[in-house]
Amino acid sequence: MELRFRAGTRNVAMTVAARDGKNIVSIDGRDVVVDDVRIDERSVTLSIAGRRHRVLFASERGHVFAAEGGHAWEFVPGEEAASEQAGAGAFEPLVSSPMPGKVLQVLVAAGDIVEADGALLLLEAMKMEMTVRATHRCCVASIRVEAGAMVGPGDTLVELEEAPTDEAAS
Amino acid sequence: MTRPIRKLLVANRSEIACRIAQTAREAGIATVAVYSEPDTDGEHVRACDEAVALGGRTSAESYLDQDKILAAARTSGADAIHPGYGFLAENSGFARRAEQAGLVFVGPTPEAIEAMGDKIRAREAAQKAGVPVLPSAPVTGDAAKDRAAAEKLGFPVLVKAAAGGGGRGMRRVDDSASLVDAIRSAEREAGSAFGDARVYIEKFVVGPRHIEIQVFGDSHGRVLHLGERECSVQRRHQKIIEEAPSPVVDAALREKMGSAAAGLAASIGYRGAGTVEFVTAPDGRFYFLEVNTRLQVEHAVTEALTSTDLVRWQLEIAAGGRLPERAPSPRGHAIECRVCAEDPANGFLPSLGLVRRVEHPRGVGVRVDTALRDGWRVPVEYDSMLAKVITWAPDRTQATRRMIEALEGFPIVGFTTNVAFLIELLRSERFAQAQFFTTTIDGEYRDWKPDDAASFDAVAAAVALLVRSGATRSSAATTADGAASIPSPWETLGAWRVGGGS
Numbered sequence: 001m002e003l004r005f006r007a008g009t010r011n012v013a014m015t016v017a018a019r020d021g022k023n024i025v026s027i028d029g030r031d032v033v034v035d036d037v038r039i040d041e042r043s044v045t046l047s048i049a050g051r052r053h054r055v056l057f058a059s060e061r062g063h064v065f066a067a068e069g070g071h072a073w074e075f076v077p078g079e080e081a082a083s084e085q086a087g088a089g090a091f092e093p094l095v096s097s098p099m100p101g102k103v104l105q106v107l108v109a110a111g112d113i114v115e116a117d118g119a120l121l122l123l124e125a126m127k128m129e130m131t132v133r134a135t136h137r138c139c140v141a142s143i144r145v146e147a148g149a150m151v152g153p154g155d156t157l158v159e160l161e162e163a164p165t166d167e168a169a170s
Numbered sequence: 171m172t173r174p175i176r177k178l179l180v181a182n183r184s185e186i187a188c189r190i191a192q193t194a195r196e197a198g199i200a201t202v203a204v205y206s207e208p209d210t211d212g213e214h215v216r217a218c219d220e221a222v223a224l225g226g227r228t229s230a231e232s233y234l235d236q237d238k239i240l241a242a243a244r245t246s247g248a249d250a251i252h253p254g255y256g257f258l259a260e261n262s263g264f265a266r267r268a269e270q271a272g273l274v275f276v277g278p279t280p281e282a283i284e285a286m287g288d289k290i291r292a293r294e295a296a297q298k299a300g301v302p303v304l305p306s307a308p309v310t311g312d313a314a315k316d317r318a319a320a321e322k323l324g325f326p327v328l329v330k331a332a333a334g335g336g337g338r339g340m341r342r343v344d345d346s347a348s349l350v351d352a353i354r355s356a357e358r359e360a361g362s363a364f365g366d367a368r369v370y371i372e373k374f375v376v377g378p379r380h381i382e383i384q385v386f387g388d389s390h391g392r393v394l395h396l397g398e399r400e401c402s403v404q405r406r407h408q409k410i411i412e413e414a415p416s417p418v419v420d421a422a423l424r425e426k427m428g429s430a431a432a433g434l435a436a437s438i439g440y441r442g443a444g445t446v447e448f449v450t451a452p453d454g455r456f457y458f459l460e461v462n463t464r465l466q467v468e469h470a471v472t473e474a475l476t477s478t479d480l481v482r483w484q485l486e487i488a489a490g491g492r493l494p495e496r497a498p499s500p501r502g503h504a505i506e507c508r509v510c511a512e513d514p515a516n517g518f519l520p521s522l523g524l525v526r527r528v529e530h531p532r533g534v535g536v537r538v539d540t541a542l543r544d545g546w547r548v549p550v551e552y553d554s555m556l557a558k559v560i561t562w563a564p565d566r567t568q569a570t571r572r573m574i575e576a577l578e579g580f581p582i583v584g585f586t587t588n589v590a591f592l593i594e595l596l597r598s599e600r601f602a603q604a605q606f607f608t609t610t611i612d613g614e615y616r617d618w619k620p621d622d623a624a625s626f627d628a629v630a631a632a633v634a635l636l637v638r639s640g641a642t643r644s645s646a647a648t649t650a651d652g653a654a655s656i657p658s659p660w661e662t663l664g665a666w667r668v669g670g671g672s
Contacts, residue, residue, distance in 0.1 A: 070590035
């Protein structure tokens with residue numbers, strides 16, 4: 001059986017097999033020999049090439065969150081990751097918040113034409129400011145938040161529509 | 171005059187509130203926590219004997235609201251307030267109001283806070299006390315005169331906001347041609363950030379290090395210094411690794427900087443804990459930067475080095491007690507790392523969320539001050555610091571190794587933190603050679619990406635094995651407070667198996 005995940009920007013396909021009493025985990029076709037595996041409800045400990053790793057984990061709705069050696073990942077199950085990818089690259093009309101925080105300032109109004117990389121609004125979290133930008137040239141259809149509002153990651157901030165092309169405008 | 175403290179209100183949150191509460195309990199002092207709405211379930215609420223809700227989400231509506239804090243002190247019957255760091259710690263108006271309300275303010279006098287809070291007055295006080303300050307010149311607005319003044323200081327220079335802080339309203343200028351533009355843009359930024367557009371020109375130190383001296387004064391006229399801390403590992407003017415002793419300070423320089431700092435503190439009748447910050451140049455010269463009139467985040471480094479509890483000292487001095495006759499001798503080497511909810515590979519932007527699981531480092535010579543626990547959601551309203559990890563060892567190399575081990579043993583499941591970045595800095599040859607300047611990270615680590623291939627293999631293999639073991643195990647993991655049950659992978663991972671069971 002093949003397991004597919006997206007972890008950050010990586011897509012990974014894995015299979016597990018047993019050989020000579022050891023687990024062979026194939027990670028994107030690369031065999032990793034895993035020895036002395038112990039699993040409990042919080043952690044997995046295992047050895048790779050003589051080095052012991054302790055992976056702390058938690059899971060929710062099929063997502064596995066794990067951390068080891070200062071690194072942390074969220075493993076998104078393959079089907080879900082695939083459906084996200086299908087939408088990627090196409091025009092995305094809803095701009096969502098990349099981080100939890102507070103809306104400091106809305107920089108555009110409905111009807112504005114925004115160029116690719118143009119600033120839409122300012123967010124703040126933990127005393128840090130961040131600018132949310134348009135990925136494509138577009139037209140602002142509606143603003144869904146106001147200055148001072150608290151937003152969570154993924155909350156819709158602005159609705160965009162495709163900007164009229166120059167030909168259409170002329 | 172002695173005024174015994176019986177009940178202490180801790181006007182702060184998170185790890186520092188927990189840390190203060192611990193010392194107070196040890197000293198037989200009852201503790202009162204205050205908390206905002208997002209902190210209802212905060213660790214500091216559990217750490218104190220009682221807790222008073224302030225209401226409000228933002229800092230302004232809670233930890234910065236003087237009326238609410240003073241009312242909480244009154245209703246809880248507290249006789250003293252410890253402000254921790256940040257929030258109201260350096261607010262002279264608050265210190266004054268607390269004293270007027272008959273409370274002991276655990277900190278300096280309002281006059282000392284005021285004098286050191288104004289950068290220009292503090293600089294004058296330092297000069298008067300014989301502490302070296304950086305050569306500087308006022309901005310006149312006359313381009314030719316300003317250029318001449320900058321040339322006299324010698325490029326590079328720094329254009330700096332008089333009301334500045336956090337790097338805003340600050341511009342490094344390398345030549346005469348770009349001076350006027352830099353002044354204009356610094357003025358604009360200072361005006362919008364501080365409502366005060368005044369800027370001045372200061373000599374820029376090439377290869378700057380941040381070295382600071384911990385001072386203490388009591389109300390009987392005694393002032394001590396407890397040596398230096400090296401805090402040159404910074405990003406965006408905020409420290410992330412601190413250590414003591416400084417690898418570049420020898421006994422003679424320590425004595426010089428220490429007596430300069432203690433002399434300045436004595437000249438203003440300083441009481442309580444304070445830090446005199448210096449910028450040092452590669453030639454060993456040091457220049458006054460500012461005084462922080464409070465306990466600092468990195469106080470634990472000095473505690474580890476001198477086997478002291480500086481919060482205990484603060485409480486005893488506030489109650490009218492005396493400092494010891496001489497400062498305790500330092501021993502070995504101590505390092506502190508600040509673990510922050512931020513992603514170093516994404517411009518140090520906030521990265522936060524639900525702490526799904528966490529385990530704390532342990533071991534000989536390891537201290538962890540934190541409010542992190544399973545199931546806690548990091549609030550967006552406050553500072554990004556999640557924990558401070560302090561290690562002590564007989565020498566710097568061992569303290570560094572101990573810190574790497576401690577950080578490796580600090581998994582935080584749920585979101586990216588700066589832990590991997592800290593580990594890489596500590597492992598670097600640059601750190602071993604003590605070649606970090608305050609400008610290094612913003613310059614050389616701008617495009618940093620984690621080297622996580624080996625760790626990724628281990629984690630990916632663990633995830634694969636977890637899924638495979640699903641048929642045989644089932645147990646529900648629960649968050650620490652029992653509020654939300656996180657289902658185990660054996661209950662939840664089966665549904666999306668690709669290609670059916672094995």
